[in-house]
Amino acid sequence: MFMEQKKMVPPDGGWGWMVVLGVSLVNLCTRSIEQSFGLLFGDLLDEMGVKTTGSAMIMSALDALINFSGLLVGPLIRAFSYRKVSLAGAFLCSLGLITTFPANNMGHILITYSIINGLGVGLASSATFVALNNYFVKKRGQAVGLSLAGTAFGMMVMPQAVKLLLDAYSFRGAILVLGAFALNGVVGSCLLQPANWHYVEEQKEVEDGAPHKEMETIKETDDEEGDIFEDQKLLSPKLNSEVLVIETLEDLGKQSTLMRKGTFPRNFSTLSFVGTRKRKVSMESVMSSYSRLDFTGSSLQLHLETNHLPVDKPPEGALRRNMSYPGVQPKRRRVIVPSPALEMKPPKKNNLWQKIVEFMDFDLLKDPIYLNLVFGLSMFYVAEQNFKMVTPFFFKSIGYDKQDVATFLSVQAATDILARLILPPICDRLTISKRTLFMTGIFVLGICRSVLAMQTEKKWILVWLMVCGFFRGSALINFAICISEYSTLEKLPAAFGLHNVGKGLFVVALGPVLGIIRDSTESFPMCLHSQTFLIMLCCAAWSLEYSIRYLKSRKKENEPPPVS
Incomplete structure (x- = not known):
């Protein structure tokens, strides 16, 4: 803990x-x-x-x-x-x-x-x-x-x-x-x-009962269906030996067809849930939306090309945060999205005056x-x-x-x-x-x-x-x-x-x-x-x-x- x-x-x-x-x-x-x-x-x-x-x-x-x-x-x-x-x-x-x-x-x-x-x-x-x-x-x-x-x-x-x-x-x-x-x-x-x-x-007032642990295991049951955040689905491709190439988020959303099924224990970071049950989906940037994804314990890999990402509406396959599926391991299925090579630019060196401005x-x-x-x-x-x-x-x-x-x-x-x-x-x-x-x-x-x-x-x-x-x-x-x-x-x-x-x-x-x-x-x-x-x-x-x-x-x- x-x-x-x-x-x-x-x-x-x-x-x-x-x-x-x-x-x-x-x-x-x-x-x-x-x-x-x-x-x-x-x-x-x-x-x-x-x-x-x-x-x-x-x-x-x-x-x-x-x-x-x-x-x-x-x-x-x-x-x-x-x-x-x-x-x-x-x-x-x-x-x-x-x-x-x-x-x-x-x-x-x-x-x-x-x-x-x-x-x-x-x-x-x-x-x-x-x-x-x-x-x-x-x-x-x-x-x-x-x-x-x-x-x-x-x-x-x-x-x-x-x-x-x-x-x-x-x-x-x-x-x-x-x-x-x-x-x-x-x-x-x-x-x-x-x-x-x-x-x-620092003294903090605790308003909602006892403090939460950093990580705890929550058993999923049929009653948990009501806890799904609005307009969100789970991403889970079919488990077979095909190789799927995804070029846009629409293609990615179409593949998110696996229905949620109980009986799998999942680890949640409960710090994300302290205070309220619902949370707005931030659309400030596409990458911030996908920062909610956690594939801990899974071999699934995503490579996102940002120039294909829509910014005016949420993706169809919006993702739930901080989840891992130890019971579901894709075996031969790979999801690949082509991405351009990252160009590393050397940091700019400050001249003498800029150093003086920063220091003073x-x-x-x-x-x-x-x-x-x-x-x-x-x-x-x-x-x-x-x-x-x-x-x-x-x-x-x-x-x-x-x-x-x-x-x-x-x-x-x-x-x-x-x-x-x-x-x-x-x-x-x-x-x-x-x-x-x-x-x-x-x-x-x-x-x-x-x-x-x-x-x-x-x-x-x-x-x-x-x-x-x-x-x-x-x-x-x-x-x-x-x-x-x-x-x-x-x-x-x-x-x-x-x-x-x-x-x-x-x-x-x-x-x-x-x-x-x-x-x-x-x-x-x-x-x-x-x-x-x-x-x-x-x-x-x-x-x-x-x-x-x-x-x-x-x-x-x-x-x-x-x-x-």
């Missing part, structure tokens, strides 16, 4: 929650400093005479390295593992921050903070996201939301910590302490064990839906990164000191964390796609940020920051899942990596433009409104795609069925 091999699947829990803890720790140590960039580097950049455009260039270069590292993520994870890639990323992030402490010009900051630190953050964040998707399927939203809570918690605590460090040690001492803190990301990376160490057996999974770039997905996510990402950089300068421009700025950033991060803790279990139970939930969240977020740009009173700034923080958290819990929801697990590292590259390209192209808008208009509110415009471009592009797909589906439904 053949034993069915158990399918192993991700645990959706178990050690996966330790992985969530590890990813959260990596995010806390490597990404929480980003929102405090203006607070940490503000005085140093003022001493250097660097304006908003220069700050935008530093942040754009940082984001570019974070995202362009996506080109390396897929091959590196395939060659090593997501744990080793995350370890390397956490170490590079710490190295970049530590080597920034003697900086006295913009070029030094670009090399150490933007390039080395950015490369480390990109490798660590991509590797940890792939790790989560290998451990979770049904609870993926909860896992990603909890892991991102580490980043949000860091964004809430980090502004206060940066202010205290600046007061105690100035910029150079503060950046050294932050670099040492980032090294704790190595500890979180150590928790990212290979997922196949913790796979569990560049075929994803042929998918218009994937490209539109990357476009929308990139638009939001540019707006989000620019908002984190500009807001400290905006609050400073309307008369608030470092303590107030730190309080504002912490309040926004607090509601961000609240959304990441509350919403993921709810979103996982909804039938709405994560992409639609993300688009709804950023639409409201863009409007709220434009309203925030018009506020000057402290109480209203705090109110709108709390609202913005909540909707920011609701959007970011679904940001990366939009990619994993669309991609298969095998393509996920490449899909996420190319998505990061797309974000990097848009950051390089549009990040400085937002800085130029601010410097030319000398208006921070105008810069914030420009970020909202980018968010609305994402919503418009995705809404257009949804409309096109909806119209195509309606058109397909209204098409008359083909006449048979």
Whole structure:
């Protein structure tokens, strides 16, 4: 008896929650400093005479390295593992921050903070996201939301910590302490064990009674006549010494004249009969119809010539599947159908570019839906990164000191964390796609940020920051899942990596433009409104795609069925 091999699947829990803890720790140590960039580097950049455009260039270069590292993520994870890639990323992030402490010009900051630190953050964040998707399927939203809570918690605590460090040690001492803190990301990376160490057996519900054996002998009786599938006969030529040449299936059907007779034991694969008693005859191809034939234990041979086979109707002698007749052995009867010789063509060799495309999974770039997905996510990402950089300068421009700025950033991060803790279990139970939930969240977020740009009173700034923080958290819990929801697990590292590259390209192209808008208009509110415009471009592009797909589906439904 053949034993069915158990399918192993991700645990959706178990050690996966330790992985969530590890990813959260990596995010806390490597990404929480980003929102405090203006607070940490503000005085140093003022001493250097660097304006908003220069700050935008530093942040754009940082984001570019974070995202362009996506080109390396897929091959590196395939060659090593997501744990080793995350370890390397956490170490590079710490190295970049530590080597920034003697900086006295913009070029030094670009090399150490933007390039080395950015490369480390990109490798660590991509590797940890792939790790989560290998451990979770049904609870993926909860896992990603909890892991991102580490980043949000860091964004809430980090502004206060940066202010205290600046007061105690100035910029150079503060950046050294932050670099040492980032090294704790190595500890979180150590928790990212290979997922196949913790796979569990897939649980299947058995609906129709006891499980069936792989093979069992069924005695045929007269009562079995009712079990014959519709429009099917047995193939059994007369047993004599003639040689019959069959050229078409019609000839083959004419020879199928032996009536079924009881008393012969037959072996059936009962797996074919689990679930229903009747089955449609597939006519997708002639060979698929004849794949049902099993002549185990018989000397009967068929050679089919496909160019004589009808494809518009089932053959007269349709065959029953998985049967053998040990009691009937044709002795001198042979059935021969002439068939042409098979021509074996040598496989085509891929050139260098085709090998690169296959290795890097560049075929994803042929998918218009994937490209539109990357476009929308990139638009939001540019707006989000620019908002984190500009807001400290905006609050400073309307008369608030470092303590107030730190309080504002912490309040926004607090509601961000609240959304990441509350919403993921709810979103996982909804039938709405994560992409639609993300688009709804950023639409409201863009409007709220434009309203925030018009506020000057402290109480209203705090109110709108709390609202913005909540909707920011609701959007970011679904940001990366939009990619994993669309991609298969095998393509996920490449899909996420190319998505990061797309974000990097848009950051390089549009990040400085937002800085130029601010410097030319000398208006921070105008810069914030420009970020909202980018968010609305994402919503418009995705809404257009949804409309096109909806119209195509309606058109397909209204098409008359083909006449048979």
